[in-house]
Amino acid sequence: MVNNQNMPKEKGLDHTISLLKEGYNYIYNRKDKYHSRVFQTRIMGEKANCLIGTKEAELFYDNNKFIRKGAAPSRIQKTLFGEGGVQGLDGEKHHHRKAVFMSFMTKEMLSEVKELTEMEWERAITRNQTEEFNVYEEAKRVLTNVAMRWVGIPMQEDERELTDELDDLFEDASAIGLKHWKARMSRSKTEDWIKQLVLDIRNGKLTVDQRRPLYQFSMHRDLDGQLLEPEIVSVEVLNLIRPIVAVSVYVDFTILASIQFPKEVEKLQQGNDKQLQFFIQEVRRFYPFFPFTVARVKKGFEWNGYTFEEGTLTLLDLYGTNHDPEIWKEPDHFLPDRFKEWNGNPFDFIPQGGGEFDIGHRCAGEWMTIDILKVTLNYFVNKISYEVPQQDFTYSMNDIPSLPASRVILENIRRK
Ligand code: HEM
Numbered sequence: 001m002v003n004n005q006n007m008p009k010e011k012g013l014d015h016t017i018s019l020l021k022e023g024y025n026y027i028y029n030r031k032d033k034y035h036s037r038v039f040q041t042r043i044m045g046e047k048a049n050c051l052i053g054t055k056e057a058e059l060f061y062d063n064n065k066f067i068r069k070g071a072a073p074s075r076i077q078k079t080l081f082g083e084g085g086v087q088g089l090d091g092e093k094h095h096h097r098k099a100v101f102m103s104f105m106t107k108e109m110l111s112e113v114k115e116l117t118e119m120e121w122e123r124a125i126t127r128n129q130t131e132e133f134n135v136y137e138e139a140k141r142v143l144t145n146v147a148m149r150w151v152g153i154p155m156q157e158d159e160r161e162l163t164d165e166l167d168d169l170f171e172d173a174s175a176i177g178l179k180h181w182k183a184r185m186s187r188s189k190t191e192d193w194i195k196q197l198v199l200d201i202r203n204g205k206l207t208v209d210q211r212r213p214l215y216q217f218s219m220h221r222d223l224d225g226q227l228l229e230p231e232i233v234s235v236e237v238l239n240l241i242r243p244i245v246a247v248s249v250y251v252d253f254t255i256l257a258s259i260q261f262p263k264e265v266e267k268l269q270q271g272n273d274k275q276l277q278f279f280i281q282e283v284r285r286f287y288p289f290f291p292f293t294v295a296r297v298k299k300g301f302e303w304n305g306y307t308f309e310e311g312t313l314t315l316l317d318l319y320g321t322n323h324d325p326e327i328w329k330e331p332d333h334f335l336p337d338r339f340k341e342w343n344g345n346p347f348d349f350i351p352q353g354g355g356e357f358d359i360g361h362r363c364a365g366e367w368m369t370i371d372i373l374k375v376t377l378n379y380f381v382n383k384i385s386y387e388v389p390q391q392d393f394t395y396s397m398n399d400i401p402s403l404p405a406s407r408v409i410l411e412n413i414r415r416k
């Protein structure tokens with residue numbers, strides 16, 4: 001049997017350290033080194049194929065060739081994703097579970113997210129009594145409140161403490177040592193708390209809005225007609241709350257972009273929806289956030305002369321594909337108007353995954369992410385004014401996820 005005869009291989013026993021060192025650029029750097037968009041390396045003690053590019057993304061999202069079962073590293077499941085959730089399902093089971101997520105992404109429920117987001121920014125500005133306004137920290141508080149209300153969890157006025165647990169799940173997703181353990185503890189704590197709500201809803205002790213995800217997941221039945229385990233409901237509800245809070249990372253980069261590219265901000269002053277959309281799309285293309293996604297080869301196959309062996313872990317480079325010069329002119333320039341020309345190809349612009357929503361693993365919350373960011377950008381550009389003190393806006397390419405060093409500090413905020 002041909003054994004990866006043509007696929008370039010990185011020599012050595014393990015390259016996890018290089019992956020951590022080079023971070024978002026690891027796969028991209030080797031594309032240039034090997035002059036190939038497909039190569040093999042070894043990560044966390046096992047063989048791993050790496051892919052980057054449009055055709056390669058199309059291959060990765062072919063459900064006949066790749067599956068998700070057993071793909072995400074266990075430490076990522078113990079922190080970021082949780083165990084037993086939609087990310088690790090395949091085939092009919094995945095389709096059935098994913099449909100629940102997609103059923104929340106209606107025009108009406110997305111409008112509610114937009115209204116909640118603007119309302120929470122108003123509250124954040126009102127409660128801020130200090131000179132300094134830390135955009136990232138405020139965004140996490142704003143979006144925790146948005147997430148709780150939208151998901152349908154009975155809540156206090158302001159869920160400040162909860163923010164501190166939820167951010168551990170994504171800020172320390174790739175951390176090692178103490179931070180990793182803290183993230184695991186935060187996951188157990190938040191899962192237990194939601195599990196109790198599920199039990200209370202099921203035995204009639206707690207009444208919640210039936211249209212909303214907490215109730216819908218609590219009452220959802222699997223393909224065999226059984227209610228989901230309360231633990232699984234908890235994981236799926238957190239699969240909504242956690243990423244809504246994580247949009248704060250993009251909020252921070254959005255406000256950073258508005259400071260760094262003032263010429264582009266001039267185009268936003270009428271609150272024109274299309275221009276806001278182009279700006280947000282470029283933020284999601286340009287700044288580093290979710291580095292790559294993972295799957296396993298379902299059954300051995302040949303592609304472009306390369307052999308993909310059954311079971312092999314496979315990484316698709318999301319950040320790198322969004323910076324691929326074969327797809328994007330001047331990929332390292334921030335140019336929102338490039339999206340005027342973009343044809344909507346589901347495999348070339350993939351900050352939140354590619355392919356289809358319903359039968360693939362593309363991010364269920366992509367439209368919501370764009371909506372939250374558009375409302376936020378419009379609010380900061382057109383509804384408030386502020387000063388920007390000297391600070392350190394640099395961000396690292398090997399912290400995953402990355403953030404501007406100063407988190408973006410604003411001063412003297414007032415309504416326009
Ligand atoms: C999946 C990124 C926000 C819910 C994903 C995937 C990525 C991603 C890369 C995996 C794609 C794949 O493996 O093929 C992001 C980023 C976000 C974000 C960078 C910005 C914060 C959201 C929001 C929600 C959400 C706001 C929900 C309200 C999900 C779910 C999945 C997912 C449920 C699993 C889909 C599946 O396995 O079928 N996201 N996402 N995400 N995302 Fe997001």
Ligand code: MYR
Nearest residue numbers: 170173242243246290293294401
């Ligand atoms: C979410 O909470 O689902 C959305 C944003 C989280 C980004 C965290 C980035 C860490 C990704 C680590 C690599 C994942 C490999 C499967």
